Amino acid sequence: MPKLLDQIQSPQDVKKLSIKELVQLSQEIRSLIIHTVSKTGGHLSPNLGVVEMTLALHFVFDSPRDRIIWDVGHQCYTHKIITGRKDRFAKLRQFEGLCGFPVREESEHDVYNTGHASTALSAALGMAIARDRKGEDHHVLAVVGDGGLTGGVALEALNQIGHQRDRLIIVLNYNEMSISPNVGAWSRYLTYLVSGQHYLRMKDHAKTFLKAIPVVGWPLIKIGRALEESIKKTFFPGLLFEELGIRYIGPVQGHSFPSLIEVFEEAKGYDGPVLILCVTKKGRGYLPAQNKPASFHSASPFDIKTGGSKSQDKRPSYSSVFGETVMELAQKDDKIVALSAAMPEGTGLDAFSRRFPERFFDVGIAEQHAVDFATGMALEGFKPIVAIYSTFLQRAYDQLYHDVCLMDVPIVFALDRAGIVPADGPTHQGINDIVYLRHLPNMIVMAPKDENELRHMLRSALDYSHPAARRFPKGKVYGVTPDTSFKTIPLGESELLKEGQDLLLAYGNLVYPCLDVAQELEKDGISLAVINARFAKPLDEEKILSYAQAGRTIFTAEEGVIDGGFGSGVRELLDREGRFDLRFKRLGLPVEIYPVGSVDQIKARFKLDTPGLIDQIKSFYT
Numbered sequence: 001m002p003k004l005l006d007q008i009q010s011p012q013d014v015k016k017l018s019i020k021e022l023v024q025l026s027q028e029i030r031s032l033i034i035h036t037v038s039k040t041g042g043h044l045s046p047n048l049g050v051v052e053m054t055l056a057l058h059f060v061f062d063s064p065r066d067r068i069i070w071d072v073g074h075q076c077y078t079h080k081i082i083t084g085r086k087d088r089f090a091k092l093r094q095f096e097g098l099c100g101f102p103v104r105e106e107s108e109h110d111v112y113n114t115g116h117a118s119t120a121l122s123a124a125l126g127m128a129i130a131r132d133r134k135g136e137d138h139h140v141l142a143v144v145g146d147g148g149l150t151g152g153v154a155l156e157a158l159n160q161i162g163h164q165r166d167r168l169i170i171v172l173n174y175n176e177m178s179i180s181p182n183v184g185a186w187s188r189y190l191t192y193l194v195s196g197q198h199y200l201r202m203k204d205h206a207k208t209f210l211k212a213i214p215v216v217g218w219p220l221i222k223i224g225r226a227l228e229e230s231i232k233k234t235f236f237p238g239l240l241f242e243e244l245g246i247r248y249i250g251p252v253q254g255h256s257f258p259s260l261i262e263v264f265e266e267a268k269g270y271d272g273p274v275l276i277l278c279v280t281k282k283g284r285g286y287l288p289a290q291n292k293p294a295s296f297h298s299a300s301p302f303d304i305k306t307g308g309s310k311s312q313d314k315r316p317s318y319s320s321v322f323g324e325t326v327m328e329l330a331q332k333d334d335k336i337v338a339l340s341a342a343m344p345e346g347t348g349l350d351a352f353s354r355r356f357p358e359r360f361f362d363v364g365i366a367e368q369h370a371v372d373f374a375t376g377m378a379l380e381g382f383k384p385i386v387a388i389y390s391t392f393l394q395r396a397y398d399q400l401y402h403d404v405c406l407m408d409v410p411i412v413f414a415l416d417r418a419g420i421v422p423a424d425g426p427t428h429q430g431i432n433d434i435v436y437l438r439h440l441p442n443m444i445v446m447a448p449k450d451e452n453e454l455r456h457m458l459r460s461a462l463d464y465s466h467p468a469a470r471r472f473p474k475g476k477v478y479g480v481t482p483d484t485s486f487k488t489i490p491l492g493e494s495e496l497l498k499e500g501q502d503l504l505l506a507y508g509n510l511v512y513p514c515l516d517v518a519q520e521l522e523k524d525g526i527s528l529a530v531i532n533a534r535f536a537k538p539l540d541e542e543k544i545l546s547y548a549q550a551g552r553t554i555f556t557a558e559e560g561v562i563d564g565g566f567g568s569g570v571r572e573l574l575d576r577e578g579r580f581d582l583r584f585k586r587l588g589l590p591v592e593i594y595p596v597g598s599v600d601q602i603k604a605r606f607k608l609d610t611p612g613l614i615d616q617i618k619s620f621y622t
């Protein structure tokens with residue numbers, strides 16, 4: 001059979017299809033997504049869940065004239081495929097290939113860049129009001145998941161949407177899942193709305209039954225209609241949205257083209273904000289993903305037949321070492337509690353959540369709330385360990401400053417995915433945390449060189465009695481044998497790993513690469529001592545200044561942006577000591593928008609891999 005997908009160059013081609021053809025196209029797209037992601041990795045289960053919904057949106061609406069904003073944006077593969085990027089889809093998440101999230105620079109159909117959750121409603125309202133002020137008449141749509149709707153930003157947007165009442169369409173993709181099963185009172189409410197499906201069906205059956213009764217049938221239906229408003233108030237779902245000033249339509253079967261097209265057409269005609277609740281199945285069409293949607297939320301390359309990972313590397317990840325260490329420490333201290341913002345698996349806390357369900361809190365996609373919630377618990381004597389990816393903790397910057405640091409509250413922050421993050425693109429890079437934490441009063445900022453030090457740092461962080469943040473990268477551990485007992489690292493103490501004349505002061509996961517660099521440079525007659533800094537704050541001032549006093553050249557190395565980072569802290573120390581004469585160089589990452597690619601590719605691009613570091617140091621000497 002000739003492939004329908006070959007004929008689809010733009011959404012205009014989708015509009016020409018019959019329902020039967022749309023069904024065929026959705027199958028072809030699913031197959032393309034599964035085959036591509038099995039090679040490239042990517043957000044498999046979210047994308048398989050929204051194929052029909054995306055096609056129906058493009059069938060009914062007129063992108064890019066109508067603006068479609070994808071919340072998080074991880075579910076945009078079908079949208080990319082039918083908006084002229086099918087031929088580049090094989091290069092999804094590859095260096096110089098397609099980004100896995102909407103990017104304005106890639107296509108006029110991507111009207112808003114996303115990656116972090118819960119922003120679409122605010123952006124859509126902004127665009128809707130702008131449209132109205134400009135006297136234009138296109139549609140603005142926000143597609144948001146039930147997970148995305150747990151984020152505070154989304155709730156703030158709903159608040160204003162209901163107030164402004166501008167024309168705007170919210171498509172709520174309900175699949176019961178965030179990455180893991182969705183949590184919270186909102187989630188419970190949405191589940192209640194969906195269970196209203198039974199009510200809808202019951203209502204239709206009742207009507208058919210009444211119509212069949214001669215004479216009294218129709219009057220009874222009329223009375224029923226009159227009663228409906230009050231029944232609705234008591235039983236009928238959607239009321240909360242309606243009370244907020246947002247028209248509610250749903251629930252809709254999110255894999256049925258006739259239903260989707262019908263409600264999208266209906267929504268088009270409404271002169272105010274409207275929310276359509278679509279029920280979809282995450283992972284639909286690929287059994288392993290359907291059965292384990294969380295494992296396939298963001299999958300690494302996998303074998304299509306079995307669903308098993310293609311990776312041969314059996315080393316544990318930093319996240320899982322972190323999760324196990326939290327468990328070990330929690331066994332001996334019942335004041336320890338662990339928090340995650342919708343990422344129990346990703347942060348390695350899933351085992352902890354099963355072992356200590358009473359001491360684990362998944363707060364939803366709510367990083368700001370997580371930090372203040374932890375502050376409250378800590379002030380009452382608990383010891384919260386808050387595990388949030390470096391990029392997502394950016395959300396809670398004010399809470400870190402205003403609540404945690406000004407009150408000097410002892411909370412341990414575990415910043416996972418710190419440094420360069422592969423494949424997800426600029427929105428997910430964990431490169432700013434050193435900068436945004438370093439200048440907060442009372443905050444201790446540290447990074448381990450390997451998994452053994454990660455364990456000691458977690459123990460130490462609990463002992464310091466101040467807010468303490470510890471970053472570690474995505475991926476597999478270095479592969480050292482961990483010590484059998486914990487030790488507390490004296491606050492601010494660095495570790496000399498190699499003697500030498502000048503100083504290479506390395507931070508976190510750049511410590512071992514810097515050792516390699518120093519060994520290599522010995523061959524060229526460059527002698528560098530290598531120090532594992534451990535702390536970006538407080539710095540080991542005594543040790544650093546001993547090299548300064550001897551007039552040595554100092555290099556700093558960090559996997560984070562240079563401006564305001566670890567090296568900048570060292571520079572500030574030298575300035576305070578009046579050492580403007582010293583030769584000094586910061587090695588790190590520039591402030592710019594990062595390309596999609598693997599860690600190695602991005603490091604090579606910014607000369608932060610071993611050859612790049614060698615090159616930078618050598619040229620500094622010449």
Ligand SMILES: Cc1ncc(C[n+]2csc(CCOP(=O)(O)OP(=O)(O)O)c2C)c(N)n1
Nearest residue numbers: 046115116117145146147148177178179342
């Ligand atoms: C601020 C922020 N925190 C955490 C994440 C990680 N994250 C990506 S997708 C996702 C779940 C989204 O769930 P939902 O919106 O329901 O979409 P679904 O995957 O179910 O389609 C999470 C927590 C994020 N992208 N942004």
